[in-house]
Structure formats: C-alpha cells, structure tokens
Amino acid sequence: MSGSWEDQGWDGQDWKGQAWDGPDWEAAAAGEIDEQDLRVLATLRTVVQASDPVPSGLAERAKFAMSVAALEAEIAEITTTTAELAGVRSTQYDRAGTITFSSDQLSAMITIEVVDGGNARLSGWVSTGSTHVELRERSRTQETTTDDAGRFTFSSVERGMIHLVMRRLDDPQSRPVITPAIEI
C-alpha cells in the first residue's frame, strides 16, 4: 500500500501544471503540522460535516445487524401498528406503550411505563415455555427468566434504544429471537 506517489497514479504534474516535486514543496510537505494546518483542517471538518452529515440512525442500524449476525438470531417482527406504539416512539415519554412481536418460534408482548420521569419499567410476556430474556440497553445488559405464566419484568430501564433477545430454555437448540430496536 505504500509505494511511491508515481505508483499511485501521480505524475508529478497534475496540479495546475505545477510540479509536485521541488525543494519548496518538499520542505512544506516535510514540515510538522502546525496551528495553521489545524485551522485548515478544522474549517474543512465543519464544511464536510455540514454538507454531508452521517445519516441519523446509521450506527444503530449497524449495531442491530451485528447483533443479529453474532447471535445467528431470528428477527421478530413488530405486529402492533397502533397509536400506542407511536406513543412509545414519540418524544412524549410520559405515556405507556404496548408492543407485540412475533417470530416463527414465539410471540411476545411488552409494556413500557415511565417511572417518575426517569427510567422506565418494562414488563412483558412470552408465548413459549420458560424463556431467558436479555435486555440490551445502550451501555449495559440485563437478564431474567420468564415465570410459570410466561411473564418477566425489568424494573429499571435506561431511556434510549433497546433490544430484547429471547432464548427458549425448553428448546436449547433453537435460534435466539431478537426484537428490532425500540426507543423508549
């Protein structure tokens, strides 16, 4: 990767007819990066960031794709399309929301309630027998197992994007099921 400039298609003459090589350019190019250079780069950064912003959600979508791949997981679909879901996703965080999911293996339902304006409480139900439920928050992971009635609860959930990963304990060979990102 580190051949000469000529290997990279530079002919030494491709910049407004001026030679790339020559004592002045060599000296300028060999100089240490100084305050002027940093000002040039900072200004360029401002222009580049404003003219070509990183699409919002790109990092989140990448993370989800990575989780699915790492777990070899089945992706559950959100089957709720009501206003309740919109309420969860909107910026009005003071409403509770219920979301239902389904995959080939199982169905699940979760309810999210914001507790005293801070964290949220997430309670849910899974249609299969005993199931291990992993809650992936932004910076931590919590785990629990469903009770005899298929219910589970996480009493303190950080605001932000979350996923649930569900693993059937009654069928250890089955693939884990992951939900799409839910914003709470």
Next chain:
Amino acid sequence: MHAEGGTRSLAELAASAFADYRDGRPEAMSELVDSTTALLWHTARAQGLSGPQAEDVVQNTWLALVQSASGITDPQGVLKWLLTTTRREAWAVSKRSRREDVRDDMGEAMPDVAATSDEPAEAVVRSAEQGLLWRHFKDLPVRCQQLLRVIAIAERPDYAQVADALGMPVGSIGPTRGRCLAKLRTALLGDPGWATP
C-alpha cells in the same frame, strides 16, 4: 470522538473496545460503532458513493468485523482494518455502479457517481472563510480531496493510520503535513481572503 484538543486516539479506543468485546462485553462493540461510524461514512463517501450505497458499505463493514472477529489477532489494528475494509468495498461498489451506468441505455442516467462526492457545499457554507477553503479544496487532485476529507474528520494521532488505510503512500500526512495538506495550506495562505488570525 472530538475530544478537546483533538488528541484522543480513535485507534486506541477501537483497540480497547474490540478487546472488551472479545472478552464477552458486547456493549463495548456498541461504543466502538458509535465512535467510528462517522469516519467510515466519510471514507465511503470520499470514494464517490451515493448516500444509500455508503450506508450499505458501512453496515457491511461492521458485519464483516463481527464475522471476522476471531481472525483479527491484533486489536491495535482494528481501526485500520475497518477503514481498509470500507475503502475497498466502497471502491468495488463504485466500480460496479459505474459499469451499470454505462449499460443503462434508457438514457435515465443516474447522477454521475463521481459527482456525489462533489457535494455542494455552497448551500452549507456559513462563512467567507469556509467558502474560500472549499474553492481551494476542490482545486486539489482527487486523491488529495479523498484523503483530506477523511483526515478532517479524524483526530490527529490517527492521521498516519488513516492515510495508510486509504492506500496513500507513507508520509502522506502525519506527523508531517505531507503534500496534500501542504498544497491546501499554501494556496490558502497565498489568498488574501484567508485572513491570518
């Protein structure tokens, strides 16, 4: 990623996050994605990809990291690996889409691929200083534009690694300014509109 003073090395951050991930802390990967996705995005865009193409390439790079995680022996090389993978994939996509454009005999040509990196900055330029910089930047050879566009998003300790991953010769930038930055700097300092503070 834009630490005060610009001295925080993304390469080191990437190395420690990746090591944590392999030690069974999946949330470390989340931090790595948050801190590095912007650099990968601009790497893909600098190769002339459209927005949707660049999004696919960035996402595929992250997927490839998960799939190759056990084969990456040196966490210190993770940033370079990510950048190199992005650049190569972007190059392949760009080449493929140029070929498809040629085959497109309906005349409904997609915008010239190269033009997508030619983003407009007129609309977003907020100051005379920025406008001036952009004009001189567009006069640079394409390779220099590709390099500096990504370098501008990177932090200083990572310059050399970024340039290397972009396939630029050693010494293209960092610790010395290299030819591309020297050209841009000289052009600006020679322009009366670029006020020296």
